[in-house]
Amino acid sequence: AFRVCDDRIVAAYGDAAALEELCRRSDAVTYEFENVPGDILIPLCKKYNIPQGYKPLYDSQDRLREKDNARANGLRTPLYAAVDDEASLRAALAEIGFPAALKTRTLGYDGHGQLVLKDEADVPRALPMLSVPCILEAFVPFDFEASIVMVSDGERVIHFPIGRNVHRDGILDLCFVPAEGMDDGLRSRMAAAGERFMKSCRYRGILAIEFFIRDGEFYFNEMAPRPHNSGHYTIEGCTTNQFRELVRFLLGEPLQEPRLVAPTVMKNILGQDLEAAERVAAENRPGVHVHLYGKTESRPKRKMGHITFVGMDAGEYGAAWADRFVK
Numbered sequence: 121a122f123r124v125c126d127d128r129i130v131a132a133y134g135d136a137a138a139l140e141e142l143c144r145r146s147d148a149v150t151y152e153f154e155n156v157p158g159d160i161l162i163p164l165c166k167k168y169n170i171p172q173g174y175k176p177l178y179d180s181q182d183r184l185r186e187k188d189n190a191r192a193n194g195l196r197t198p199l200y201a202a203v204d205d206e207a208s209l210r211a212a213l214a215e216i217g218f219p220a221a222l223k224t225r226t227l228g229y230d231g232h233g234q235l236v237l238k239d240e241a242d243v244p245r246a247l248p249m250l251s252v253p254c255i256l257e258a259f260v261p262f263d264f265e266a267s268i269v270m271v272s273d274g275e276r277v278i279h280f281p282i283g284r285n286v287h288r289d290g291i292l293d294l295c296f297v298p299a300e301g302m303d304d305g306l307r308s309r310m311a312a313a314g315e316r317f318m319k320s321c322r323y324r325g326i327l328a329i330e331f332f333i334r335d336g337e338f339y340f341n342e343m344a345p346r347p348h349n350s351g352h353y354t355i356e357g358c359t360t361n362q363f364r365e366l367v368r369f370l371l372g373e374p375l376q377e378p379r380l381v382a383p384t385v386m387k388n389i390l391g392q393d394l395e396a397a398e399r400v401a402a403e404n405r406p407g408v409h410v411h412l413y414g415k416t417e418s419r420p421k422r423k424m425g426h427i428t429f430v431g432m433d434a435g436e437y438g439a440a441w442a443d444r445f446v447k
């Protein structure tokens with residue numbers, strides 16, 4: 121971001137004075153990840169222009185609060201329970217059963233801070249995680265995962281076409297739009313539930329929700345009040361994109377309903393695929409858009425960029441492209 125911004129402040133996420141200085145210097149403030157504690161924003165929201173408010177950030181920062189909030193506002197979740205020590209872990213396992221996913225309540229992302237418990241023998245391995253508050257969730261043997269990105273101006277909610285997501289090691293790997301395997305009925309039920317949820321929570325701005333799909337039903341997994349990795353395909357794949365609609369909301373301009381330009385595939389580029397992505401970029405093919413983020417250090421499993429293939433479906437990607445990246 122330093123390459124394109126005209127001002128910078130470097131400080132800890134929870135540094136209230138630095139956040140206030142950021143607000144003072146900005147016409148409008150938004151957030152693009154979940155590590156700034158939402159409650160610090162409460163007094164700032166009264167004094168500065170933070171059009172999304174603090175609530176979507178605050179609600180998404182703790183997996184327990186996030187799931188309680190999803191249920192309270194009409195979304196179905198997998199079974200879950202708060203876990204703080206061995207006794208509460210055993211009680212939760214008795215209720216939820218194996219397999220189950222144990223996750224830290226805060227600061228987890230991309231599969232960090234998660235452990236799948238397959239059976240009793242895995243329990244001792246879970247105990248060290250309990251030094252911080254955790255949540256135990258039923259492991260969902262989903263058919264696939266899907267996500268929706270929405271933007272609300274407080275009255276109207278627009279949403280981007282729903283994608284099917286493929287994760288590897290807990291990290292988004294591929295996104296296929298439209299989500300084949302999802303019939304129109306399921307697609308519109310999911311979109312309607314997402315829009316109802318946003319209205320019921322009175323959220324404004326952008327929100328992405330990730331769902332597990334199983335037997336024609338969808339289950340809330342998590343949400344993010346920011347442009348989402350699964351929405352990066354919208355830059356070229358849609359008539360308007362998630363970043364632009366967020367900015368239009370922040371500036372008080374009317375939102376535009378997006379349309380899919382053509383079937384689109386998004387492939388995330390992690391450190392191990394950076395060289396392959398650079399070769400793809402050099403080929404300069406029509407419909408193949410390579411985005412490299414310019415991060416100074418490349419590591420395996422670190423998101424270094426993404427490639428968007430416009431006019432391609434999952435079958436074509438599998439046949440012509442999948443082999444070019446690390447398996």
Ligand code: AMP
Nearest residue numbers: 221229230231257258259260287290342
């Ligand atoms: P999360 O950070 O909660 O989105 O987890 C990252 C990925 O791990 C998800 O996108 C799923 O692929 C997998 N995962 C997490 N929780 C569960 C669960 N309860 N059941 C099945 N898979 C899960």
